[in-house]
Amino acid sequence: xAYELYYWPGIQGRGEFVRLALEQAGADYVDVGRGSKADGxxxxxxxxxxxGDATTRAPFAPPFLKDGDVVVGQTxxxxxxxxxxxKLTPKAEADRLWVHQIQLTIADLTAEAHDSHHPVGLSLxxxxxxxxxxxxxxxxxxxxxxxxxxxxxxILAANPxxxxxxxxxKLTYADLSAFQVxxxxxxxxxxATKKTLKETPKLAxxxxxxxxxxxxxxxxxxxxxxxxxxEGIFRRYAxxxx
Amino acid sequence: xAYELYYWPGIQGRGEFVRLALEQAGADYVDVGRGSKADGxxxxxxxxxxxGDATTRAPFAPPFLKDGDVVVGQTxxxxxxxxxxxKLTPKAEADRLWVHQIQLTIADLTAEAHDSHHPVGLSLxxxxxxxxxxxxxxxxxxxxxxxxxxxxxxILAANPxxxxxxxxxKLTYADLSAFQVxxxxxxxxxxATKKTLKETPKLAxxxxxxxxxxxxxxxxxxxxxxxxxxEGIFRRYAxxxx
Numbered sequence: 001x002a003y004e005l006y007y008w009p010g011i012q013g014r015g016e017f018v019r020l021a022l023e024q025a026g027a028d029y030v031d032v033g034r035g036s037k038a039d040g041x042x043x044x045x046x047x048x049x050x051x052g053d054a055t056t057r058a059p060f061a062p063p064f065l066k067d068g069d070v071v072v073g074q075t076x077x078x079x080x081x082x083x084x085x086x087k088l089t090p091k092a093e094a095d096r097l098w099v100h101q102i103q104l105t106i107a108d109l110t111a112e113a114h115d116s117h118h119p120v121g122l123s124l125x126x127x128x129x130x131x132x133x134x135x136x137x138x139x140x141x142x143x144x145x146x147x148x149x150x151x152x153x154x155i156l157a158a159n160p161x162x163x164x165x166x167x168x169x170k171l172t173y174a175d176l177s178a179f180q181v182x183x184x185x186x187x188x189x190x191x192a193t194k195k196t197l198k199e200t201p202k203l204a205x206x207x208x209x210x211x212x213x214x215x216x217x218x219x220x221x222x223x224x225x226x227x228x229x230x231e232g233i234f235r236r237y238a239x240x241x242x
Numbered sequence: 243x244a245y246e247l248y249y250w251p252g253i254q255g256r257g258e259f260v261r262l263a264l265e266q267a268g269a270d271y272v273d274v275g276r277g278s279k280a281d282g283x284x285x286x287x288x289x290x291x292x293x294g295d296a297t298t299r300a301p302f303a304p305p306f307l308k309d310g311d312v313v314v315g316q317t318x319x320x321x322x323x324x325x326x327x328x329k330l331t332p333k334a335e336a337d338r339l340w341v342h343q344i345q346l347t348i349a350d351l352t353a354e355a356h357d358s359h360h361p362v363g364l365s366l367x368x369x370x371x372x373x374x375x376x377x378x379x380x381x382x383x384x385x386x387x388x389x390x391x392x393x394x395x396x397i398l399a400a401n402p403x404x405x406x407x408x409x410x411x412k413l414t415y416a417d418l419s420a421f422q423v424x425x426x427x428x429x430x431x432x433x434a435t436k437k438t439l440k441e442t443p444k445l446a447x448x449x450x451x452x453x454x455x456x457x458x459x460x461x462x463x464x465x466x467x468x469x470x471x472x473e474g475i476f477r478r479y480a481x482x483x484x
Contacts, residue, residue, distance in 0.1 A: 044316040052396055052400060056289075056400040056401070056402060057340055057343075057397075057400070058393075058396060058400070059343070060347045060350075060390075060393050063303075064277045065435060069336075070336050070339070072339055072340075073343055073347075074342075074343045074346040074347065076346060077339060077342050077343045077346055080339070080342070081339055084313045094311075094312050097312070097314055097319060097322070097323055098299055098314075100316075100322070101299075101301070101314060101315055101316045101366075103314075104319055104346075105302045105316065108302075108353075111350075111353065111358060115357065115361075119361045119374065119378070120356075120361050120362075120374050120377040120378040120381075121377060121381045122379065122381065122385075122386075123381055123385060124381075127353050129377075131372050132361065132362050132377075135362040135374075136361070136363060136365060139362075139365055140362065143364075143365060144364075148302075150303050151300075152353075154294055154300060155299075157302075158294060158298040158299070158300070159298070160298060210301040228349050
C-alpha cells in the first residue's frame with residue numbers, strides 16, 4: 001500500500017524532508033495535500049486528521065504520514081519510522097540514534113530559519129515584523145548558521161567511515177535533510193550561507209553528492225519539487241541577508 | 243554503571259525532562275554539570291564533549307547523556323534511548339513512536355516558551371528585547387499555550403486505555419514531560435496558564451498525578467530539584483503575562 005504524506009500544498013516546508021526520503025527510496029507515495037478534493041484529497045483530508053476525526057492519535061501539525069494503520073506526525077519521528085523501511089538508516093541501534101539526533105538538530109536549525117522572518121508572531125505577516133526580523137536575522141546569519149553548519153562539518157570530518165556521508169558509509173535520511181537545509185539557507189540567505197559553506201567544504205560537497213543521486217536528481221527536475229517561495233520556511237528577503 | 247547527565251548547572255532547562263525520567267525510575271545517575279571540577283565534573287566536563295574532545299559524536303548542545311559508550315544529545319532522543327531501559331515507554335513499536343511524537347511536540351512548546359522572552363536574539367539580554375518579547379508573548383499566551391495544552395487534553399480524552407496517562411495505561415516519559423511543561427508554564431505565565439488549565443481538566447489532573455508519584459514527590463522536595471528562575475527556559479516576567 002502506498003504511503004500517504006499529508007502536508008500543506010504550495011510549499012516545500014517541513015514536508016520536503018519526508019518527500020526527499022520517499023523519493024530517494026523510490027517509494028510509492030501519495031502527496032495527499034496536493035491531490036484534488038474530488039479524490040478525497042487536498043486540504044480537507046489534512047484537517048480531518050488534525051481535528052481528530054480520522055484517528056485517535058491526531059498529530060499536532062503537518063507533516064504527518066499514514067502508513068497502513070499508523071499515523072505519525074513530527075518530521076523527525078516520521079523519518080525515524082521510515083528509515084528502516086526505506087533503508088535510509090543504519091542497522092545498529094546506536095547509529096540509528098545518532099542519525100536521529102542529527103535530524104533533530106537540523107529540525108532546530110529549520111525552526112530558527114523560520115523564526116528569522118517571523119520572530120514575534122506566527123500569526124502576523126512578515127511585513128508586520130520587518131524590524132524585528134532584521135534583528136533576529138542578523139544573529140542568525142552571523143552566529144547560528146555558522147554554528148549549525150560547522151557542527152555538521154565536524155561530524156563529516158570525525159566520521160570513522162569517511163567524510164562522504166554523515167553516519168557510516170551509506171547515505172541516510174540525515175544526509176538528505178542536510179542537503180535540504182543547505183538548499184533552503186542558500187535560497188533564503190545566499191550571501192551568508194555561501195560565506196559559511198566556504199569554511200565547511202565537506203558539507204558543501206555532501207550537498208552536491210546528494211543532489212547527484214539519480215532519484216534525487218530526477219525529483220529535483222520534476223514538477224513534484226516545488227520551488228522555494230515566500231510562503232515557506234526558507235524565504236528570500238534581500239534585506240535580511242545583508 | 244551510573245548514567246551521566248550533562249547539563250548546565252543552575253537551571254532546570256531542558257535537562258529537567260531527563261532528570262524527571264531518571265528520578266521516576268530511581269536510576270543511578272550523576273548530574274555532571276553540577277559536580278565539582280575537582281572530581282572531573284562541572285562545566286569543563288561538558289565543554290570537552292561539545293568541543294569534540296571526548297567523542298567523535300559531539301552533541302550540538304546540552305543536555306546530553308553518557309550511557310556507557312553511547313553519548314546522546316537532544317532531549318527527545320535521550321528520552322527515546324532511556325525509555326525502554328527505564329520502563330517509561332510501552333512495548334509496542336507504534337506506541338513508542340506515539341510517545342516520542344508527543345515528546346517532540348512538547349519540545350516545540352518548550353522552544354516557543356523560551357522564545358517568548360528571547361524572540362529576536364539568543365545572545366541578547368531580555369532587557370534588550372522587552373518590547374519584542376511583549377509582542378511575541380501575547381500571541382504565545384492567547385494562541386499557542388491553549389493550542390498545545392488542548393492538544394494534550396485531546397490525547398488524554400481519546401486514549402482508549404483511559405484518561406489517566408497520555409499513552410496506554412501506564413506512566414511514560416511523555417507524562418513526565420507534560421507535567422514539566424505545565425509546571426514551567428504555570429511559573430512563567432501563571433494567569434494565562436491557569437485560565438487554559440480550567441479548559442483542560444484532564445491535563446491538569448495528569449500534572450497532579452505525576453507530582454504525586456512517590457519518587458517524583460521526593461525529588462521535587464529534594465535539593466536536586468532546582469527552583470525555576472530567570473536564567474532558564476521558563477521565566478516569570480509579570481509584564482509578559484498580562
